[in-house]
Amino acid sequence: MLAQETIVTGKVTDAATGDPIPFVNVVFKGTSNGMTTDFDGKFRIRALAITPADSIVASYIGYKPRSKKIKRGITQVVNIQLEEDVTKLQEVVIKSGENPAFPIIRKVIDNKSINDKRKLSGYEHETYAKMEIDADNISEKLREKKIMRRIAQVLDSMDRIAGEDGKPILPLFITESVSKIYYRDNPSLKKEVISKSKINGVLGEDYSDLLAQMIGPSMQDYNFYTNWLNFGRKAFVSPIADGWRAYYDYELLDSAVLDGHFCYRLDFFPKSEQALAFTGTMWITKDEYAIKQIDATVGSTANINFIEKVKIQHEYTKVEGGAWLPVKSRVLIDVGEISANSAGLLAKFYVSNKNFVVNQPKPTSFFDRAIEKAEDANLEEEDKVWDSLRHEPLTTSEKNVYHMIDTIKNIPIVRSYVDILKLIINGYYKTGKVFIGPYLGAIAWNNHEGIRLQAGFKTNIKFSRKWVLGAQLAYGFHDQELKYQAFVKRILNRKQWTTFTLQSKYEITRVGFDEDFVTDFPLFKYASRWGRYDLSNYFHEYKAVFERELFKGFSQKVAVRQYDFIPTYPFEYHTSPADITSPTTNQFKTTEVFFESRYARDQVFLQNDNDRIGLESKRWPVFTVRYTHGFKSGLGDFTYDKIRVNVNKRMKMGPLGNGYINLTGEQIFGTVPNPLLGVHLGNQTRIYLPVSFNMLRFGEFASDRYASLQYRQNFEGLFLNNIPLIQKLKWRWLATANVLVGTLSRANQEAVTNPSGENQYKTFALDPAKPYLEVGYGVENIFKFLRVDFVHRLNYLEIPDSRNFGVFFSVQIQL
Known part of the structure; x- marks a missing residue:
């Protein structure tokens, strides 16, 4: 027996x-x-x-x-x-002689090029992904809130999501998807084709699809064979980075056979608690010195906002061609509570890959869209269909999540809070087929308009997937002028994004204020409506714009625009600008056509409702070229040509943080009044704007030929992490520099007169031998949201009313 x-x-x-x-x-x-x-x-x-x-x-x-x-x-x-042990700090004891883990790590580094999946000319695989977002750390005080009492009955059943003795978790969002991932090298391109998707969340359908795109499997690709793993704008150093010894300590603890591979167990620990580095365990194969499994965690001591923990787990398999690809991956992001009365968030991702095909890359034309979704991907399927699609079945608690979310989101008070949250995120209030807003610009005050009230709307996808209508009305109680804008947009093609827009507008603006420059900075845009307007004008504008993405990363825009300039300040120009003896007048009109080409090689675009959202380019610069031609006709007073080139890029600098560079150059051909020249964007608000010259007044300088450089360096925690009293605050140092070189021909200088003779109404010319300079420094991450910039203007201080120093603020949400 x-x-x-x-x-x-x-x-x-x-x-x-x-x-x-x-x-x-x-x-x-x-x-x-x-x-x-x-x-x-x-x-x-x-x-x-x-x-x-x-x-x-x-x-x-x-x-x-x-x-x-x-x-x-x-x-x-x-x-x-x-339970996590947040107080215990692992100590690595270094004995005499070399650490036995070091020879293994050196072998891993030597074999990275062999084991890294990027060595393959291409690969593809089937992917099942599951993502869940929950509220956790729900305090007793928060449970007493009215909204929480209403869902207390649901909360009482939450314990089994975390387990029999786990902490209560409130599910907010869950999605499952089945897709195929494609990758090719030279050029490096990646694509996800989603065949089936199942989504449920308390935010409803408005943001669920966008959220699923933003956090899908193609966005959760963390490759430890690279030196740095990107997480948002943060870069974490890999435990097998080329410079491993500067960042990590290691221990060789064990060996075992995993899936037929004899493996060494190495534990790794960051040398600095504040460093963006991992703590964890990896199993290294003896024969190939490849990662077989890895469990890596970044804890709350690292200089990263809101995040209590980031955990990444991978299990790898060897494929044809010798590379190792992940077959299973988990990512957990634990977002801490903002205050004692709030809850935290847990974002959990699980990805399973199978049926690998390697070294059969698709043609570059196949990768025209980074994320593509089948038309019937969101069609509801029976449970048995999903049971056949999943690589492994759902747990009992995961099955309950769908029912719990349905229950929670149908509670009236929850719907009210969700509506408020959507308003904060989007700036609009959704009611049926229409968005009401934007609320950020609902009220303002300036010396021309007095109190300004504004209201507007635009239609959403429930109205139409092809047509978008919108309008705004604004009234100033001092100038007693009714301003308006209205537009209609036709979405001609969603796959190869193509739109045609007609727009009409009557507004007041500051001279040199180009809305194209500030689209991504709505807080500055609306802040500029407050305060004193010295150089400003009313205008009528009629515009038709056709835009199309011709191929991946390359889009073309063509527009026709008619514009009337009506100044609010003493302004006159010669009706024949090249002839200073010609009569003067103070209003003009223009008709122009412009062609704009934009190339962003690795930028990913997402679709939300009827909008297209571009994420930040990861590696390559973004190039934009615009050619403008002005026609002299019954609707235009001048003939001119403009060519403008812009290049912007984010530069990852490892321990030095991130650098951001914005280069612009423009040439204007022809003699025209200065509002039609390159009027350099100033800033008379207290909101810092990275694309402006923050110490200039609006309209202070204009050029017909110029080049500008705007640079900022975010040092992350490089310096302040070493100051004991400040490192706990997680403040971050930054520096900025703006340089502007320009010239203004004599003809263009003489084309405009200043009837009042007052400098506050004058636009000046730069000395071509004397660049305009301003430098700054500052601290960000104050209270996790606030950034303060201190900016010095270094020259042209002889200009009356110029400012040599300014303090600016901005609100930003970043990790």
Whole structure:
């Protein structure tokens, strides 16, 4: 007869999140008999019944050890939840001689080019992705709030999402998708084709699809074989980066056979608590020195906003061609509470890949869109269909999430709070087929309009997927002028984004204020409506714009524009600008056509409602070229040509943070009044604008030929992390510099007169041998939201009313 055995199987999970924990040591108490959990947190251990152990013990780096009672001599299931140990700091003891982990790490570095998936000319695979966003750390004080009392009954059943003794979690959003991922090298291109998608969230359908695009599997590709892993605008140093020894300490702790591969276990720890580096465990294969499994965590001590923890887990398999690709991945992002009365957020991602095809790259034309969704992807399918699509079944708690979200979002008070949140995010209030707003510009005051009130609307996708209508009305109680704008946009093609827009507008603006420059800065746009207007004008504008994406990253825009200039300040120009003896007048009109080409090689675009949203380019610069021709006709007083070129790029600098450069050059051909020249964007608000010259007045300088450079350096925590009293605040140092070189021909200088003779109404010319300079420095991440810039103007201080120093503020949400 076989000796009686004690067999224990189970799963180890995180008590706070419910996610499985790989690499956990599970042993019979008082013995070395046990194993480590697999990627899914599962274990199976056995011992003879005569073994005296009456408990099993689970332990893992970063968690408090835990034991659980067992019964001897039977087969049983024992699940264990581990609580994070936030106070315990791992110490690495360096003994005499070389650390035995170092030779292994060197071999890993030497073999990166062989094992990295980027060595392949191309690969593709089927992907199942599951993403869930939950509210966690729901305090008792928050539970007493009216909205929380209404959903208390739902909350009482939340415990089983995290597990039998886990913390309560409130589900907010869940999505599943089945897709194919394609990659090719030279050029490096990636595409996700979503065939099926299932989405449910408390925000409803308005943002769920956009959120699914933003956090889909193609956005969760973290490659540890690169030196830096990008997370938003943050860059985390890989534990196998080329400069590993400067950032990490290592311990060689164990060896085991995983899926037939003999592997070394290495634990790694950042040398600095504030560094954007990982703590965790990786298993390295003995033969290829490739990562077989990795569990890497960035904790709350790192200089990163809002985030308590980022955990990335990968399990790899070797494919044809020798590279290792992830077959399973998990990413967990734990967002901390903003205040004692708020809750935190958990974002959990799971990706499973299978059926790999390598070294058969698709043609570059195939990658015209980074994310493509089948027309029937969102069609509801029966549960049995999804059961066949999933790579593995949902857990019981995951099945309950769909029902819980439906219950929560139908509670009236929850719907009210959701509407308020949408208003804050979007600036508009949605009612049926229409958005009302934007509310940010609802009221303003300036010396020309007095109190200004504004209201508007635009239609949404429920009105039409092809037509967008919108209008705004504004009234100034001092100038007693009714301003308006109205537009109609036809979406001709969503796949290869193509639109045609007609627009009519009557407004007041500042001279040199180009809305194309400030589209991405709505706070500055509306702040500029406040205060004193010295150089300003009313205008009528009629515009027709056709825009099309011709191929991936390259878009073309063609527009025809008619514009009337009506000044509010003393302004006159010669009716024949080239003839200073010609009569003068103070109003003009123009008719122009412009052609704009834009190339952003690796920019990803998402679609939300009837809008197209461009994410920041990751690696390549963005080029924009615009040619404008003005016609002299019954609707235009001048003939002129303009050519403007702009290049902007974000530069990742590792430990130095991020640099941002914006280069612009323009040439105007012809003699025209200065409002039609290159009027350099100033700033008379207290809101910092990175694309303006913040110490200039609006309309202070104009050029017919110029080049400008705007640069800012965000040092992250490079300097302030080393100051003991400040490092806990997680403030970040930054520096800025703006340079402007320009010239203005004598003909263009003499084309305009200043009837009042007052400098406040004068637009000046730059000395071509004397660049305009302003430099700044500042601190960001104050209270996690506030940025303060101190800017010095270094020259042209002889100009009356010029400012040599300014303090500016901005609100930003960043990690």
